[in-house]
Amino acid sequence: MKPLRGGAGVLRQVVTDPNAVSKIARVALELCHYNPDTGEDLGPNVRNGEGCEAACYDCLLDYGNQRDHRELDRSLIKDVLLSLSKSQVSMNAGVLSRESHVSKLYEMCDSKLEKKWLKLVEERNHRLPDDAQKLLSDYFTKPDFFYAESFAAIYVDGPPHDDPHQKTKDEEITARLKDAGFQVIRFHHQADWPSILDDYPSVFGTASNL
Numbered sequence: 001m002k003p004l005r006g007g008a009g010v011l012r013q014v015v016t017d018p019n020a021v022s023k024i025a026r027v028a029l030e031l032c033h034y035n036p037d038t039g040e041d042l043g044p045n046v047r048n049g050e051g052c053e054a055a056c057y058d059c060l061l062d063y064g065n066q067r068d069h070r071e072l073d074r075s076l077i078k079d080v081l082l083s084l085s086k087s088q089v090s091m092n093a094g095v096l097s098r099e100s101h102v103s104k105l106y107e108m109c110d111s112k113l114e115k116k117w118l119k120l121v122e123e124r125n126h127r128l129p130d131d132a133q134k135l136l137s138d139y140f141t142k143p144d145f146f147y148a149e150s151f152a153a154i155y156v157d158g159p160p161h162d163d164p165h166q167k168t169k170d171e172e173i174t175a176r177l178k179d180a181g182f183q184v185i186r187f188h189h190q191a192d193w194p195s196i197l198d199d200y201p202s203v204f205g206t207a208s209n210l
Contacts, residue, residue, distance in 0.1 A: 025084035
């Protein structure tokens with residue numbers, strides 16, 4: 001399944017707006033032919049009288065998921081969505097400070113080159129990665145750093161990545177992730193890293209403290 005996508009700040013809004021998840025769940029209920037207030041099944045009356053049982057092309061089915069049509073059933077998510085439609089989101093008071101988060105990321109780095117990249121991001125006061133060495137098992141890869149909000153996989157490519165065979169593997173990984181909706185940003189060890197950071201303000205933010 002492809003990750004949800006949207007403009008910069010979408011996921012932050014979900015966290016900061018206590019009613020955002022509730023609103024999303026209500027829209028999802030409507031799309032699945034349920035009354036978002038009562039949970040009443042409106043499926044039999046949709047599609048000009050043809051009705052919708054487990055799923056239809058007005059809710060869960062599309063031409064991209066034809067292989068999964070037999071497995072899709074809107075009733076399976078009804079109770080979860082109804083529960084979410086009555087929920088509120090609050091921030092966790094235990095969120096790490098920037099300093100603590102940086103320290104944690106340094107501990108997770110696999111190479112000096114990754115630490116060098118992280119130091120540059122910190123010194124320029126860019127947005128920090130949410131995670132390091134995050135395994136994306138569905139895509140058979142583990143980016144060096146990961147930005148959850150922008151679905152950005154960051155690779156810091158050292159000299160071993162100059163090998164032709166490794167280059168081919170890297171290209172295959174990049175293509176696979178992009179097809180799935182991720183952003184892929186590679187920092188070659190000889191590249192101008194500040195310029196690359198500045199090229200992606202939606203991911204890294206704007207540099208300051210320069």
